[in-house]
Structure formats: C-alpha cells, structure tokens
Amino acid sequence: MHHLLRNPEKLAKLREEIDASFGPDEIIASFTKVRHLPYLKACVDENLRLTRSIPYGLPRKTPPDGTSVMDRWVAGSVTVSLPAYVAHRDAEIFPAPEDFRPERWLEEKAKDVLPYYIPFSTGSRGCIGRNIAYLELHVLTAALIKRYDLQLEDEKFELEREDGHLLWTGPLPIMFQKRP
Numbered sequence: 001m002h003h004l005l006r007n008p009e010k011l012a013k014l015r016e017e018i019d020a021s022f023g024p025d026e027i028i029a030s031f032t033k034v035r036h037l038p039y040l041k042a043c044v045d046e047n048l049r050l051t052r053s054i055p056y057g058l059p060r061k062t063p064p065d066g067t068s069v070m071d072r073w074v075a076g077s078v079t080v081s082l083p084a085y086v087a088h089r090d091a092e093i094f095p096a097p098e099d100f101r102p103e104r105w106l107e108e109k110a111k112d113v114l115p116y117y118i119p120f121s122t123g124s125r126g127c128i129g130r131n132i133a134y135l136e137l138h139v140l141t142a143a144l145i146k147r148y149d150l151q152l153e154d155e156k157f158e159l160e161r162e163d164g165h166l167l168w169t170g171p172l173p174i175m176f177q178k179r180p
Ligand code: HEM
Pocket: 053, 054, 058, 118, 119, 120, 121, 122, 124, 125, 126, 127, 128, 129, 130, 132, 133
C-alpha cells in the first residue's frame, strides 16, 4: 500500500481495473474474480520484489561432495545463501530496480525473470503458504481500493523498517475516506 500511495498514477490505474471488475453491490470480490486482474497481480508482485519479508539470505548447505553455484565450485557442507534483496535489485534482471514499476511484470520478458524472483524462496523448503498469501493480498488490496480513497498524511512519508528474523515495518499513517 505504501508503494501505491507514493505512486498515485499507479494507484489510479489499479483502481480503474478494480472498479471495472466489481459489481455495483460488491464490497469484497471473490478471489476467483480478482486473481486474474493483471495489473493487481503486477502490483502485488512488484511489492513483493521491493519489500522482502525476510531481510537476510536463507542459509542452505552444499551437498557433502560439493557443488557448482553460479559457475563456481563450492566445497561440500558449506553454508551458502542468496538474499532476496540482492536478487531483486540486480539491475541487469530488473532495470531501475528501486522504482516501483508494476508494468515490468506485464512485459513479454516477464517470464524470463521468474528464476530470479524469490520472495517465497524456492525448492523443497520454499513457502507452502504462498497461495494463501496471494489470495489475501489480492482480496484485501482490491477491497480497500474499491471501498476507500486512501492518502498518506504526509506524501513524503518514509516507512521505517527493522530487520529481525522477519522484516518489521513501522506505523503507516493513512487517511481513509469512504468512496461514494
Ligand atoms: C507475503 C507473505 C509470505 C511470504 C513473503 C513468505 C515467505 C516465506 C519464505 C521466504 C519461506 C522460506 C523459508 C526457508 O526457505 O527457509 C517461507 C516458508 C514457509 N512459509 Fe511463508 N511466506 C508468506 C506467507 C505465508 C503464509 C500465509 C503461510 C501459511 C498460511 C506461510 C507458511 C510457511 C511455512 C509453513 C513455511 C516453511 C516451509 C518449510 O520449511 O517446508 N507463509 N515463507
């Protein structure tokens, strides 16, 4: 929500898509309905790219006989990790990586970057709750944007973040006004 409020033209574009998909009496649309909204999905993905929930690289151990990691040989039983922060800000993969640009997920080459997109980690220990997370993020974001005009109290407001096991965010003072 913070990214959207800092980028009002993206919020307006998203609202247009959401308004067109809700029926006149609908307040909360079903996931079946909102899951296929391309710009909403792009905003959720762009948010997860920029705001990783785990601030450090999740540790993995190489197999006892060693293995090759990005064309480099790494000995056995060595702890290796790739923080999502680093992968998601590689400018060769995600040009202008600090910008909140949902449009990048709608481009033709979006599928090519998926191996570098790891908000839920990957492999056998990857997040088993990712589908629930997508469901909640889609339904909640769509419902809030449909129902309220949202505005930051101070448009230059910077969100505080604190690294722990998870990344904690500080308060986000938003003004809500019910839409007619
Ligand atoms: C935006 C929301 C979420 C993010 C970004 C996220 C991210 C992650 C990540 C990166 C891991 C991998 C940990 C590792 O590799 O060591 C993980 C694991 C896990 N997540 Fe999530 N998660 C989210 C939501 C959820 C939800 C909603 C649930 C449950 C309803 C959930 C349940 C789990 C479980 C049980 C694991 C451990 C899987 C295992 O070790 O086999 N997560 N999550």
